Amino acid sequence: MKKTFKEEMMSVKLKRLTALLLSACLAAGNITTAFGAPVQQDPEPGARVRTSRLISTEETVWRYLDDNTDPAAADDTKEETPGSPSNASPSDASPSNASAKYGFYRFAAGKNKASSKTGRLVWTSADYDDSGWKEARGSFGAKKGEIADLGDGLIPYTLLAQYIEGPDVAEDTDIPAYFFRTTIELEDIDSISALNGEIFYDDAAIIYINGEEVHRAGVPEGGYTQNLEYGGTNAGTPINNKFQITDLSMLKEGSNTVSVELHQGRANSSDIYFDFCSLEIGTPASESDEFITTEGTVWNYLENNTDPAEGSEDRTVWTYPEFADEQWKSGKGSFGAKKGAIADLGGGYIPDTLLKHYIDDTKTAVPAYFFRTDIYLNDVSDLEALEAEIAYDDAVIVYINGKNVYEGQVPEGGYDKNLAYGSANGLSAPSHDTITINDVSMLRDGVNTIAVELHQDRAGSSDIYFDFISLKAAQPKPFKAISLGVWNDETQTAVTWYSSIGEDGKVRIAEKADMDGDSFPEQAFQFAAERAEANDAGFYSFQAVMTGLEPDTDYVYQVGAGETWSDIYEFTTRDYENGFNFLLAGDPQIGAGSTDTDTEGWQNTLKTAMKAFPETSFLISAGDQVNTASNEAQYAGYLSPKELLSLPTAVNVGNHDAGSSAYSQHFQVPNVSSMGMTEKTGKFGG
Structure with a gap:
C-alpha cells in the first residue's frame, strides 16, 4: 500500500533511532538518505559538489x-x-x-x-x-x-x-x-x-x-x-x-x-x-520581486542516471523542501549538452554548464535530470501570482514545495518513474515557454523549494537543455474558472469563465489544423458572451455557446473580454453517428475534507480516468461539485483539472451546490424546462 507523504516523513523520523549505524554505512560505500535517495559518496573528478550546507x-x-x-x-x-x-x-x-x-x-x-x-x-x-x-x-x-x-x-x-x-x-x-x-x-x-x-x-x-x-x-x-x-x-x-x-x-x-x-x-x-x-x-529575499535568474541562481542537480526517489514509493519525494540534496552537484546558468559537449543546440541556445549526456561510456542518453534550488519569500500573502520563463529540451515538469505547477512537452499519461524517456514532441531546438502560476497556495514565508525534472525524448537523443530564465512576482491572469459544457446537441458546446475585466465578453474558435505556430488562426468564428457580476468579488461571469461544430475535429479556442484574450486551449469533437462514451462522477464535493487535499484527489481522478478512457465525449457530475455553495476556492478546486479545459461537462445541482448564485455562474444547463420547478430546486439533490 502506497504511503502518504506524511507517512513517509514519519518513517524518516523514526529511522533516526537507528542512526548509530551511520558511520558503518558510510564506510561500506553508498548509503540511503532519510528520504530514500542514494548519496554519491565519491563525486566525479572535477564535479562541483554543493558546499552551501x-x-x-x-x-x-x-x-x-x-x-x-x-x-x-x-x-x-x-x-x-x-x-x-x-x-x-x-x-x-x-x-x-x-x-x-x-x-x-x-x-x-x-x-x-x-x-x-x-x-x-x-x-x-x-x-x-x-x-x-x-x-x-x-x-x-x-x-x-x-x-x-x-x-x-x-x-x-x-x-x-x-x-x-x-x-x-x-x-x-x-x-x-x-x-x-x-x-x-x-x-x-x-x-x-x-x-x-x-x-x-x-x-x-x-x-x-x-x-x-x-x-x-x-x-x-x-x-x-x-x-x-x-x-x-x-x-x-x-x-x-x-x-x-x-x-x-x-x-x-x-x-x-x-x-x-x-x-x-x-x-x-x-x-x-x-x-x-x-x-x-x-540568497536574500529579492527587493525587485525577481526570485530566479539565469545568472544569479545556483541549482543543485543530479545528472548521473540516479533516481533521486530510489527506495521511496513516491517518485516525487525529491521535490519536497525536506529532501536532502547536499551531495548533488551545483552550478549556475543554463545546463545542457550536444553530443556530449558544450555547443549550440539551435536558436543560439548554448549551455553554460555541461550536463553528463551519456550513461557511462555508452552513447545511450541519460533519460532524466533533476534540479533543486531554494528561494526566500517575505509576506507571501501579498503574492497573487508568479510568472516564470524557461527554456528546455525535451520535456520538463516544474514543482514548488512538492506541488506540480507546470508541465512542458510531457507525453500523454506522464511518467510512471523518474528515469523515463519521453516527450509530447521531439524538439529540434529548445522550447521557450512563459508560464503564469495563478495558484500560489503552496508558497510559505521563508524558504521555498523549486524543483525541476528534465527528460530526454529518447535514448538516442543528440542533445539536452534547461534554463530557468526567470521567476518573479506577477499579477494573476485576468481569466479563470474556464470550463466547457454540453449544450442542445453534439454540434454545440457551452463555455463559461470568470474575468476581472468588465467589458464585452466573447469566445473565438478555429480548427487546430489552421494554427500558424503559436498564433491563433485568422479563420476563426466568434460568439458573444453574456456578462454578469460574479459571486467572486472583483470578477464577472461570462457565458457563451459555440455552434456549428463538426464531428471528429480538433478545435482551438480562446475566451476574451474587451481587447484581452486568454491562453489558447483545445478540445476534440467525437463521432456523432456511432454512439458516445462518457464518465460519471459522484459527489466530487471539494472542501468536504481539506480543499487542497480534495482538489489534488479530484485532479488525480480525472487524469487517471482520461488516461484510461481517452475517447470520452463528456463528463457527467452527479451533484455536489463543492461542499459550500458560495465558496469560490472550492469551485476553483473543482475546475482546476486541466482536463476540464477540453472535456465538456454536464453537471447536476446537489444540495451542497444550492443556495448561491455561484453554481449558475460557473455552469450552463442546456434544454432547461420549467416543468416541476420550485424555488427549492436543488436543495434536496446530491
Whole structure:
C-alpha cells in the first residue's frame, strides 16, 4: 500500500533511532538518505559538489550543557547581581533564576577569562572554552525524562537530562535551559549574502554567531536576564521555524562559532526538544520581486542516471523542501549538452554548464535530470501570482514545495518513474515557454523549494537543455474558472469563465489544423458572451455557446473580454453517428475534507480516468461539485483539472451546490424546462 507523504516523513523520523549505524554505512560505500535517495559518496573528478550546507541534523556535532549549569557562571568579568552564583545562597536566591530558586548551582566547565564577550552571553564567544561540555549529534530532547515521540514523529536522537537533581529540589522539576555550541567553516565571506536556517524547538531558542544574536523564536517579551531562566511558548509539540540571516557582519574567514540557548517554558514541562535541521548559504529575499535568474541562481542537480526517489514509493519525494540534496552537484546558468559537449543546440541556445549526456561510456542518453534550488519569500500573502520563463529540451515538469505547477512537452499519461524517456514532441531546438502560476497556495514565508525534472525524448537523443530564465512576482491572469459544457446537441458546446475585466465578453474558435505556430488562426468564428457580476468579488461571469461544430475535429479556442484574450486551449469533437462514451462522477464535493487535499484527489481522478478512457465525449457530475455553495476556492478546486479545459461537462445541482448564485455562474444547463420547478430546486439533490 502506497504511503502518504506524511507517512513517509514519519518513517524518516523514526529511522533516526537507528542512526548509530551511520558511520558503518558510510564506510561500506553508498548509503540511503532519510528520504530514500542514494548519496554519491565519491563525486566525479572535477564535479562541483554543493558546499552551501553548513549545519545539518545528521552530520553536525554539538557540544552542549544539560546539567543545570550556567555557562557564564565562571566569568570573573561579568557584573554580579543579587542571586548570581558568586554570592547566592538558598535563602537569598533570586526567584527568577531557576537554579537560585531551588538553592542549587553548578558551574560551567568552560574557562573564559580571555573571552571578548562578558556577562551572561560570554559562552557564545568564539574563544570560549567548551572542552568540558558533552558532545553529540542531534536531534536533542526528552519527554518525561526519556526518548519518546514529542508529536508529529519528532523523536530525539540524543537524550537530554530533563530534571534538576538535588536534595532540596522538588521531584520532576525541569532544567530551565540548555546550551549548544558548534563551529562552521567559511571562506570568501564577502560573496555570502544570506544564510538560511531551519530549526525545531520546544519551548524557546536564541541563536548566536560569534557571540552576536542572529535569530530568536518563542522567546517571551523582554527576553531573559539570566541564563537559567524559564519562559517560552509552552508548545504542545515542537515548532518548526525557518529563518534568514542577512546581517552577516559578524562572520569571519575560517572558523565561526554557532551557539544556541534552549529554554523550557515552565518548571513542570513534560518535554524539551531542539533540532538545528539546516544552516546553508542562501540568497536574500529579492527587493525587485525577481526570485530566479539565469545568472544569479545556483541549482543543485543530479545528472548521473540516479533516481533521486530510489527506495521511496513516491517518485516525487525529491521535490519536497525536506529532501536532502547536499551531495548533488551545483552550478549556475543554463545546463545542457550536444553530443556530449558544450555547443549550440539551435536558436543560439548554448549551455553554460555541461550536463553528463551519456550513461557511462555508452552513447545511450541519460533519460532524466533533476534540479533543486531554494528561494526566500517575505509576506507571501501579498503574492497573487508568479510568472516564470524557461527554456528546455525535451520535456520538463516544474514543482514548488512538492506541488506540480507546470508541465512542458510531457507525453500523454506522464511518467510512471523518474528515469523515463519521453516527450509530447521531439524538439529540434529548445522550447521557450512563459508560464503564469495563478495558484500560489503552496508558497510559505521563508524558504521555498523549486524543483525541476528534465527528460530526454529518447535514448538516442543528440542533445539536452534547461534554463530557468526567470521567476518573479506577477499579477494573476485576468481569466479563470474556464470550463466547457454540453449544450442542445453534439454540434454545440457551452463555455463559461470568470474575468476581472468588465467589458464585452466573447469566445473565438478555429480548427487546430489552421494554427500558424503559436498564433491563433485568422479563420476563426466568434460568439458573444453574456456578462454578469460574479459571486467572486472583483470578477464577472461570462457565458457563451459555440455552434456549428463538426464531428471528429480538433478545435482551438480562446475566451476574451474587451481587447484581452486568454491562453489558447483545445478540445476534440467525437463521432456523432456511432454512439458516445462518457464518465460519471459522484459527489466530487471539494472542501468536504481539506480543499487542497480534495482538489489534488479530484485532479488525480480525472487524469487517471482520461488516461484510461481517452475517447470520452463528456463528463457527467452527479451533484455536489463543492461542499459550500458560495465558496469560490472550492469551485476553483473543482475546475482546476486541466482536463476540464477540453472535456465538456454536464453537471447536476446537489444540495451542497444550492443556495448561491455561484453554481449558475460557473455552469450552463442546456434544454432547461420549467416543468416541476420550485424555488427549492436543488436543495434536496446530491
